[in-house]
Amino acid sequence: MxxxxxxxxxxxxxxxxxxxxxxxxxxxxxxxxxxxxxxxxxxxxxxxxxxxxxxxxxxxxxxxxxxxxxxxxxxxxxxxxxxxxxxxxxxxxxxxxxxxxxxxxxxxxxxxxxxxxxxxxxxxxxxxxxxxxxxxxxxxxxxxxxxSTMRMGTEYKFQRINEPLAQILKTPQVSVNELSSMACLSRKQFEREFKTFVGMGPKEYTHIVRLQKALSFLQHQKSTGINHAQIALASGYADQSHYIREFKKHCGYTPRSLLEMTSPYSDLFTHPV
The missing domain is CATH 2.60.120 (Jelly Rolls)
Known part of the structure; x- marks a missing residue:
């Protein structure tokens, strides 16, 4: 076997x-x-x-x-x-x-x-x-x-997304206007380039990052003792109600009910190698 x-x-x-x-x-x-x-x-x-x-x-x-x-x-x-x-x-x-x-x-x-x-x-x-x-x-x-065959223009556009993306991973509550300013692009241009490289709009992507941050905290909750109100704040949600509502939207479960069903795991914030 x-x-x-x-x-x-x-x-x-x-x-x-x-x-x-x-x-x-x-x-x-x-x-x-x-x-x-x-x-x-x-x-x-x-x-x-x-x-x-x-x-x-x-x-x-x-x-x-x-x-x-x-x-x-x-x-x-x-x-x-x-x-x-x-x-x-x-x-x-x-x-x-x-x-x-x-x-x-x-x-x-x-x-x-x-x-x-x-x-x-x-x-x-x-x-x-x-x-x-x-x-x-x-x-x-x-x-x-x-x-080795990447086009210079594409590589340049890719580099412009690096700083805004790093900011999202750090503070997912950041506004799209702030992100577009980092990239030195209009909001419309930035959203278009972001979709080209990331695969969804910047606002929607911040939702995924918030979810992954929350999963990371839930993954280690037993060892850290962090509560749900603290997880909401640390993950970039406006408050605990916002955290529960958005979490359920993307998972189909509230954070508490998910913990009863399975062990949460954050792919985005776990580095296995």
Whole structure:
């Protein structure tokens, strides 16, 4: 019997500004896992049976681009799972696919549908390879080759999003006007560029960051003793009522009811490698 196994891999130094990490998961167990919007797009390679997303009513493809989402979902696996996942920084997917990240908003898109020949060839190499360490090397080579062809104009626009995005991660209650001023763009221009790189509007993205911050505090609540009023303040909500209302909107549960159902985990504010 194959035990459930997770392996995390750190990207090479050149790719660290663009890639958060890679992870590999193997399981022969039937899984029904509750997941939250994590704030980072992903490319997923399924070497066995893909995952079912009941909220969307679809199975992921063997090569799937998972965009930014604003809802939580139940992920189902039938007991034959082996997947390799590339977790991008919040605003970097567009640089490697040359497609606005907003194109994948709230979607699980087949990588075979975007007509990226090199990505499809990469997928075939991974599906034919039994050594997942070697698969990670294949992925890194592909990412590095894509990075080497980044257009100067695109890279410049990407850099303008860095400071506003860092500010959101630090203080998600920041206003869009303040963020656009940081980027030296009008609000309309900033919102357009933000959607291109991040995959959703800046105001909506602050909601996801607030949720992930709250999940991080809930994840460590037993060790810190922080209460819900303190979590609301520290996560950037106006007050505890705002915290509970927005949390339930994105999770379907209040913070207390979620704690009764599962152990919260923040993908965005946890660094496994």
């Amino acid at each position: 194959i035990q459930d196994t997770f392996h995390f891999y750190k990207p090479c130094q050149t790719l660290q500004p663009y890639i958060r990490y890679y992870w590999v998961f193997k399981s022969d167990q039937i899984l029904n896992t509750f997941t939250f919007p994590i704030g980072c797009p992903q490319i997923i390679f399924h070497k066995k049976t893909p995952l079912l997303i009941p909220e969307l009513g679809i199975w992921q493809d063997t090569l799937t681009i998972s965009g930014q989402v604003n809802f939580s979902s139940h992920i189902y696996a039938n007991g034959h799972t082996e997947m390799i996942v590339v977790v991008f920084q919040s605003h970097t997917l567009n640089l490697f696919l040359n497609i606005p990240t907003i194109s994948f908003y709230n979607q699980e898109v087949s990588g075979f549908d975007i007509e990226n020949k090199s990505l499809i060839e990469l997928s075939k190499r991974i599906l034919d390879c039994e050594d997942n360490n070697l698969c990670i090397q294949y992925i890194e080579r592909w990412l590095l080759s894509q990075a």
